[in-house]
Amino acid sequence: MTTDRPPTAEPKGRLAAEERQVRAARRFSRIGLLMTVGWLLLVPAFVLWTGLPEPAWLAALVPLYLAAMVLHLIRIRRYVRSLGTPASPVFVTAACAVGLAITLVGVASSWAGWTWALVAGILLGDVVAGRRARVIALWVVASAAVVVALTYALGALVRPSIEGVPISPWFAAGIAGFYVASMWCLDVERLWWFKAVTDLDDSRRTAAELATARERLRLADDLHDILGHALEVVAFKSELAARLLEADPDRARSEMDEVQRVARESLTEVRALVRSTRDTDLAIELAGARAVLGSAGVALEVRGDPDAVAPAARNVLGRVLREAMTNVLRHAEPSRCTIEIGADRLVVCNDGVSGPGDGAGTGLAGLERYLEEHAGRLAAGCDGRGGYRLEAVLGSGR
Incomplete structure (x- = not known):
């Protein structure tokens, strides 16, 4: 056990290197989450750049946007706690309703309203995270088809224009469908990586605790091996020397010398065990x-x-x-x-x-x-x- 164990400095150095790697991976995972939030913040920034919609539309878009942000943060918190857990039916219903509403209201509000579909794509990622690949594919295809159909119909009805030039309904429908069909990947990937790194860190800590417990068990076994054998020999030879003390003093003295030798050797082995050099x-x-x-x-x-x-x-x-x-x-x-x-x-x-x-x-x-x-x-x-x-x-x- 002790003889072919590597020096203790090597595992400590390896653990330190793993600790740095986990910290780095966690930082990058958090950066990914910040990127997702950044995409969500890009929507109002783009709306401000292209011009605010009319107050009536704005009064509807702001609450929907805030509701989407709250839903997204709630889903992140729950998903990180338990990797692979699908969203609850209540969350799915709320996310679908908010995502579809903000997309349609956005398309109707201005010529650049298709940008709001990016929020719907993020919410779709929250809905499909933790589900099987086949289920995810069905969700994505169905959601993109619904968004394209409804935004096309709404665009044909509203006929948004830029400086009096009408925009084809397929333009807004195509971009909105693209956002819904692609932006969910960004959300799912960031959530998965963040929780995966957290689980790996927990597993590494558990492995370190198990290694410590195993080392204690090893020391207990080795101490039993050294002291149990030595004390058994000492007890036997001391008893033998006591019986021979009157009949054969020279042999009794020899046995006691042997007791002293065994005791000293055992002490040396215990010290070697502490230094992990026992053989x-x-x-x-x-x-x-x-x-x-x-x-x-x-x-x-x-x-x-x-x-x-x-x-x-x-x-x-x-x-x-x-x-x-x-x-x-x-x-x-x-x-x-x-x-x-x-x-x-x-x-x-x-x-x-x-x-x-x-x-x-x-x-x-x-x-x-x-x-x-x-x-x-x-x-x-x-x-x-x-x-x-x-x-x-x-x-x-x-």
């Missing part, structure tokens, strides 16, 4: 297993050579062997133990299991998570003959 080599763990089991009077048989295992696999299988030895000392009273080493496989078998032997502690659960992170699997349990068998297989041995 568990299979050959070193095998030598430790020989010493511990030899002191306990357990006959050990080793099949296979740890030096024939690849470096990366040696580190992973070394962790497995350490946890296996901890379980042997803690949960069994063995007389013999067998360790089988393969290129991508480790099997540890022992006798002397007094209970069922499954789920005796949390070490195997952490070991199973560790192997899953290294594309491996763990199988452990009683062999049905009063013994216990633990097998760890890495990816290529599946």
Whole structure:
């Protein structure tokens, strides 16, 4: 777990770069929304430039325009909160009524009244946002056809003119239909990008929180691995030294020296864990297993050579062997133990299991998570003959 993890500075740098990218994307999304609002503001600006319509028409256009702005802002707020949610029937009815009314009143108000159809196109984007492509296509085609038909009929009836020269009804109808059939894209695109960036930012934050929780779990597993094994060895050898104190003082002193060595090594490993430089080599763990089991009077048989295992696999299988030895000392009273080493496989078998032997502690659960992170699997349990068998297989041995 800890040995092949990249330095912590790299993830921090990557997160900082992602944070800058998300901020930049969010800025551009907001710029897109401002562009949509800018198009809406272009309508009254163009009307002022071409000349205000008569007061009667203006009294109708201003409330319709304000209503369209309010509807658009309401839709933006609701859509950004939940990407892909279609507009409610009430909103659809209000937006269609306002969009069609402002288009028709605009066309009737002056020769440049077709500009008001741009507002209808934005409202159409609010209506179709979050719907399926086929439904959007039907909405756009039907809306454009209705606008062209009604504005043509109205233009033929009103006959707007520039300085006394009549304008063809097809002119206003064509431009109004074009606005309705095209401006919805601008609205839908900006809304989608803004919410998509927001969702990506939320996902990135969630991933960072999950990574933090996973790191804490990793540290807990490693501390259990280090301290559980060390304390088990210390307890066993201290008990052995106490029994040998009168019968064999020299061996008792040797066992206590071993206790001191194990304690110091464990302290070194804890410090290495904090620095993320801890290593568990299979050959070193095998030598430790020989010493511990030899002191306990357990006959050990080793099949296979740890030096024939690849470096990366040696580190992973070394962790497995350490946890296996901890379980042997803690949960069994063995007389013999067998360790089988393969290129991508480790099997540890022992006798002397007094209970069922499954789920005796949390070490195997952490070991199973560790192997899953290294594309491996763990199988452990009683062999049905009063013994216990633990097998760890890495990816290529599946």
